Amino acid sequence: MSKGLRDRASLTRRTLLKAGGAAAGAAALGGCLSSSEDGEDQVSGEVLTAFGNCWMCSHNCGQKAYVREDSSGKKTVVNLTGVDGHPRGSAGEGTEGTLCPKGLGQLDKTHDPKRIQEPHIRKNGELQKVEWEEAFQYTAERLATFKEENGSETFLDATSWAETSIFSTVWRELYGTPERISRGIHVCAGPTFVSGGMMGVGSNNRVPDYQNSEYIIAWGRNQLNSFAGQFEAKGTLEAIEKNGATLVTIDPQHTITAEKSDKWLPIKPRTDGALALAMANVIIEEDRYDEDFVENYTHGFDAYAEAAADMPPERAADITGLDAEDIRKVARGFAEAAPQAGISVWTGTAQVGNGWKATQNITALNGLVGNIDRPGGLRLWKYASTASFGEVCEQDYTNRAEFKEPAINKYDEYSDYPVRHITGIAHNLVPEMVENGHINGIVVHHDDPLKDGNADAWVEALDAMDLVLSIDAYWNGVSRNADIVLPEATQLEKDTLGTGNWSAYPKHTWVTGSKAAVDPQWNTKPDFDILVGIADAMAEETGNDDWTVFEQWDTHEDFIDDELSAIDLTLEDIDSGEVNYELVDEFEYESWEGDDHYTFNFDLDQVPPFAQAAEEADMDTAPEWIPPGTYGDELSEDYPLEFYDVRSVFFSHASNQPQERLRDQFAKRNELADEDYRGNYLHINPEDADKRGISSGDMVTVESETGSGELMAVVSERARPGFVTAEYGFGETSATPDGEGMNTMTLHHKQMDPITGQVDRHIAVEVTSSGGD
Amino acid sequence: MAADTDHWVFYFDPNRCIGCHACTVSCKQYHGRGSDADDWRTVTHHEEGTYPDVNDVPISMSCMHCHDAPCEKVCPTNAIEKRESDGIVTIDREKCIGCKYCGWACPFGAPTYGDEGLMSKCNMCLGQGPGAGADADSTAKHKQDGQAAVQPNCVSDCVGGAIKAGPQSEVIREASEAAANRFKSDNGRVIVEPFAEGSAAVDSTGSSDIITPFNAGD
Ligand code: SF4
Ligand code: SF4
Ligand code: SF4
Ligand code: SF4
Numbered sequence: 001m002s003k004g005l006r007d008r009a010s011l012t013r014r015t016l017l018k019a020g021g022a023a024a025g026a027a028a029l030g031g032c033l034s035s036s037e038d039g040e041d042q043v044s045g046e047v048l049t050a051f052g053n054c055w056m057c058s059h060n061c062g063q064k065a066y067v068r069e070d071s072s073g074k075k076t077v078v079n080l081t082g083v084d085g086h087p088r089g090s091a092g093e094g095t096e097g098t099l100c101p102k103g104l105g106q107l108d109k110t111h112d113p114k115r116i117q118e119p120h121i122r123k124n125g126e127l128q129k130v131e132w133e134e135a136f137q138y139t140a141e142r143l144a145t146f147k148e149e150n151g152s153e154t155f156l157d158a159t160s161w162a163e164t165s166i167f168s169t170v171w172r173e174l175y176g177t178p179e180r181i182s183r184g185i186h187v188c189a190g191p192t193f194v195s196g197g198m199m200g201v202g203s204n205n206r207v208p209d210y211q212n213s214e215y216i217i218a219w220g221r222n223q224l225n226s227f228a229g230q231f232e233a234k235g236t237l238e239a240i241e242k243n244g245a246t247l248v249t250i251d252p253q254h255t256i257t258a259e260k261s262d263k264w265l266p267i268k269p270r271t272d273g274a275l276a277l278a279m280a281n282v283i284i285e286e287d288r289y290d291e292d293f294v295e296n297y298t299h300g301f302d303a304y305a306e307a308a309a310d311m312p313p314e315r316a317a318d319i320t321g322l323d324a325e326d327i328r329k330v331a332r333g334f335a336e337a338a339p340q341a342g343i344s345v346w347t348g349t350a351q352v353g354n355g356w357k358a359t360q361n362i363t364a365l366n367g368l369v370g371n372i373d374r375p376g377g378l379r380l381w382k383y384a385s386t387a388s389f390g391e392v393c394e395q396d397y398t399n400r401a402e403f404k405e406p407a408i409n410k411y412d413e414y415s416d417y418p419v420r421h422i423t424g425i426a427h428n429l430v431p432e433m434v435e436n437g438h439i440n441g442i443v444v445h446h447d448d449p450l451k452d453g454n455a456d457a458w459v460e461a462l463d464a465m466d467l468v469l470s471i472d473a474y475w476n477g478v479s480r481n482a483d484i485v486l487p488e489a490t491q492l493e494k495d496t497l498g499t500g501n502w503s504a505y506p507k508h509t510w511v512t513g514s515k516a517a518v519d520p521q522w523n524t525k526p527d528f529d530i531l532v533g534i535a536d537a538m539a540e541e542t543g544n545d546d547w548t549v550f551e552q553w554d555t556h557e558d559f560i561d562d563e564l565s566a567i568d569l570t571l572e573d574i575d576s577g578e579v580n581y582e583l584v585d586e587f588e589y590e591s592w593e594g595d596d597h598y599t600f601n602f603d604l605d606q607v608p609p610f611a612q613a614a615e616e617a618d619m620d621t622a623p624e625w626i627p628p629g630t631y632g633d634e635l636s637e638d639y640p641l642e643f644y645d646v647r648s649v650f651f652s653h654a655s656n657q658p659q660e661r662l663r664d665q666f667a668k669r670n671e672l673a674d675e676d677y678r679g680n681y682l683h684i685n686p687e688d689a690d691k692r693g694i695s696s697g698d699m700v701t702v703e704s705e706t707g708s709g710e711l712m713a714v715v716s717e718r719a720r721p722g723f724v725t726a727e728y729g730f731g732e733t734s735a736t737p738d739g740e741g742m743n744t745m746t747l748h749h750k751q752m753d754p755i756t757g758q759v760d761r762h763i764a765v766e767v768t769s770s771g772g773d
Numbered sequence: 774m775a776a777d778t779d780h781w782v783f784y785f786d787p788n789r790c791i792g793c794h795a796c797t798v799s800c801k802q803y804h805g806r807g808s809d810a811d812d813w814r815t816v817t818h819h820e821e822g823t824y825p826d827v828n829d830v831p832i833s834m835s836c837m838h839c840h841d842a843p844c845e846k847v848c849p850t851n852a853i854e855k856r857e858s859d860g861i862v863t864i865d866r867e868k869c870i871g872c873k874y875c876g877w878a879c880p881f882g883a884p885t886y887g888d889e890g891l892m893s894k895c896n897m898c899l900g901q902g903p904g905a906g907a908d909a910d911s912t913a914k915h916k917q918d919g920q921a922a923v924q925p926n927c928v929s930d931c932v933g934g935a936i937k938a939g940p941q942s943e944v945i946r947e948a949s950e951a952a953a954n955r956f957k958s959d960n961g962r963v964i965v966e967p968f969a970e971g972s973a974a975v976d977s978t979g980s981s982d983i984i985t986p987f988n989a990g991d
Contacts, residue, residue, distance in 0.1 A: 266825040660808035
């Protein structure tokens with residue numbers, strides 16, 4: 001063969017050998033490489049297109065997948081791109097859809113040989129490969145025994161978001177456990193979601209109507225670089241370009257969103273509650289609020305106004321480290337632009353001990369300026385109403401969890417935790433509940449609770465449990481230590497359905513869906529098939545007919561079609577056109593107008609469970625200022641630095657940390673690609689680094705009162721003096737096989753927001769150079 | 774021979790680049806380049822200032838397929854070719870001797886040598902191979918797939934909508950006057966939008982203090 005061809009062939013072969021996962025991409029190179037003499041590069045074949053919708057961060061951006069089919073019928077994904085006009089992946093009608101780097105990582109993930117390829121069960125202490133039939137049967141036996149010995153109510157459902165809604169049916173209604181932790185309120189942004197619900201704007205109080213906004217506040221959010229649906233970044237850029245919108249970022253750390261902002265308020269960590277009250281102070285004092293809305297649609301204004309009066313900008317300036325005039329300026333700008341003024345808020349102000357009040361105070365600003373459900377403000381987003389499981393299920397069955405009380409409510413041991421009135425369980429308390437014998441087993445799906453708080457205690461707890469069932473695509477802290485490991489197919493290998501709400505279409509409900517683009521790789525199964533397999537085995541094991549409830553659907557697609565029947569669509573309809581989404585219904589703004597029952601609550605005194613929890617936590621029901629350290633860590637001489645863990649644009653919930661291309665870009669972004677190290681980085685300001693003799697690329701030890709870990713330092717002026725951060729999801733217990741980096745939550749013990757139990761990720765630490773190179 | 778105005782060029786708007794690296798990942802995946810192979814499209818972050826007066830400007834770069842292609846001029850073996858049909862600059866790796874002259878001549882540091890010591894770089898998503906020279910499929914990606922112009926992969930996956938590509942005459946129509954003028958006075962290499970007034974990048978310490986590959990020679 002010619003040298004040119006040999007070059008390409010060897011590149012292909014090398015790539016194939018080296019990255020394994022990169023084999024897919026290598027095929028894209030090919031086209032007609034089948035002429036190679038040794039026949040190793042047979043990558044010819046037809047390229048087909050298929051759809052997907054991305055669940056890497058669970059927000060469903062539309063995917064177009066290019067799939068090559070070889071002569072044996074084997075399909076390989078060779079390229080992945082966005083879907084134009086997609087509600088989550090584009091800026092709306094007629095605009096290009098894309099995939100963010102985490103989403104693009106799905107291509108590598110699909111064919112990644114590091115995935116769990118076979119079902120495993122633990123025999124004589126070792127995880128051993130078995131056939132699916134044996135795995136299901138064994139699972140059923142173990143579940144039945146567990147129920148006999150411990151009671152099914154002590155089995156913790158820790159299944160994360162899924163492309164199917166039958167997870168809760170299996171564990172809650174059929175197996176009968178009332179115990180559930182998930183992402184969302186338990187480990188993401190409890191205060192944001194729960195306060196939004198109680199105050200009257202729902203848990204979507206985090207996503208404003210970007211495109212129509214004239215003033216956007218990114219409050220503890222980096223929406224230009226931490227996508228939850230890329231329309232967020234695109235919508236923000238569009239508002240700036242088309243409406244000349246002002247962008248303000250409130251963040252202790254300098255981020256790309258701060259970079260693009262008209263104003264960056266480099267706030268002292270954990271003082272957001274004071275800033276929000278000071279803004280209210282200015283808006284009320286200067287009569288810039290929406291009197292009509294406040295008068296007619298809100299409750300508790302007097303208590304709110306009183307708290308705000310206590311926080312003039314000068315006092316807030318002392319607390320927040322900001323300039324009083326800047327606070328006035330932003331308050332005025334926000335009120336002037338209102339109601340076309342939106343606040344984007346999510347985890348940043350929530351993963352804090354005093355996060356409840358921070359979020360309540362921030363959310364209150366929306367009621368104050370009356371931007372509720374108005375263009376460019378806070379939208380009361382609506383879902384497309386597909387049919388629920390109950391509606392499509394033709395069988396009657398007993399909900400076995402219905403009258404079971406979660407242990408945290410039932411037993412005196414937990415009477416000191418106000419959270420028991422609100423969320424039924426707290427992530428941080430699980431180890432204690434295991435010790436008390438109230439939790440004895442766990443099922444984890446596509447998640448790793450060992451990196452979400454109280455890590456060391458969780459590791460021990462997992463070890464102490466009688467039954468650990470893991471449904472996952474990667475070996476991580478849970479799957480490696482499980483009794484049963486059921487290998488899950490990844491998103492492009494299964495049928496998916498997303499039902500929307502917030503998006504680039506502020507006036508439309510929508511659905512997006514796709515059929516599997518390729519077959520399940522190796523011996524894996526889509527989660528739906530796994531759950532049905534377990535249910536069938538349980539029917540046999542227990543003789544109870546309730547478990548046959550899934551027999552009415554032959555396939556996941558049938559089930560999805562039943563769900564879609566409520567809006568007169570099928571998966572085929574959604575998947576077979578030019579795009580893979582449908583706009584379903586239109587809904588108007590100002591849904592509260594003329595509704596006498598609509599109330600925006602500044603004060604939550606009329607929400608009894610909250611009032612009770614607040615009383616026990618020694619907190620007011622109305623907005624107020626609660627200083628850092630009241631519920632979480634205080635800095636001290638021994639631990640003088642404040643640590644907080646952050647996300648990176650390359651990774652989503654530790655599910656794509658194993659992707660080499662992404663980890664390499666992550667190292668490049670931190671300008672440390674030349675080092676072999678591919679873990680997370682401790683970002684530290686030069687001032688703090690110099691004092692400790694630390695330079696970029698040094699390994700450092702981070703220590704809190706209860707734990708420590710080692711990772712590589714990045715010394716940067718983007719880091720706030722006195723405040724250090726690192727990306728989460730790495731190190732011990734993670735899916736990164738070589739274990740580089742640090743599980744940030746080994747620093748954590750039980751700090752939490754007392755109301756929602758949300759993990760408080762602000763931790764007092766000291767950082768020292770680990771020595772060596 | 775096609776006129777310059779029909780030749781493909783890149784456009785970059787630093788105001789819309791959010792430094793997410795999707796373009797790099799997308800390029801790598803499409804061309805099957807392993808994680809440790811050099812990036813043909815690279816995102817760099819230019820940080821300066823002292824907290825809190827910090828700027829961190831992301832810049833996404835690849836080979837710009839320059840009209841004047843300085844790399845082509847210095848190549849001793851004539852391995853580099855600026856295609857007459859569409860202006861795409863290719864490398865014939867059978868002729869490349871890995872002398873790195875092109876790397877020195879290129880104002881953007883686009884050529885890389887990780888692939889067996891031979892030059893490789895962005896080929897504007899031409900069908901095959903690291904350089905897509907010699908016996909490469911002469912149909913560029915943007916002309917495949919039927920009628921519609923398909924964009925190079927990094928362009929169609931750019932989250933911020935910061936990169937465009939196309940025949941000069943088309944792309945320049947969508948650019949600001951300032952960008953077009955600079956393009957003309959800069960030997961026709963790449964169309965780059967100036968930083969918008971009022972962005973933090975200009976507000977505090979001023980973007981002109983930040984040296985990026987695009988203003989290094991200004
Ligand atoms: S934002 Fe990124 S990771 Fe999340 S769904 Fe969209 S493409 Fe996937
Ligand atoms: S960018 Fe560099 S490599 Fe590309 S054409 Fe110009 S000089 Fe040549
Ligand atoms: S045009 Fe194609 S080859 Fe060039 S940087 Fe973009 S994706 Fe890579
Ligand atoms: S994909 Fe676009 S926005 Fe993201 S880094 Fe590349 S050029 Fe910038």
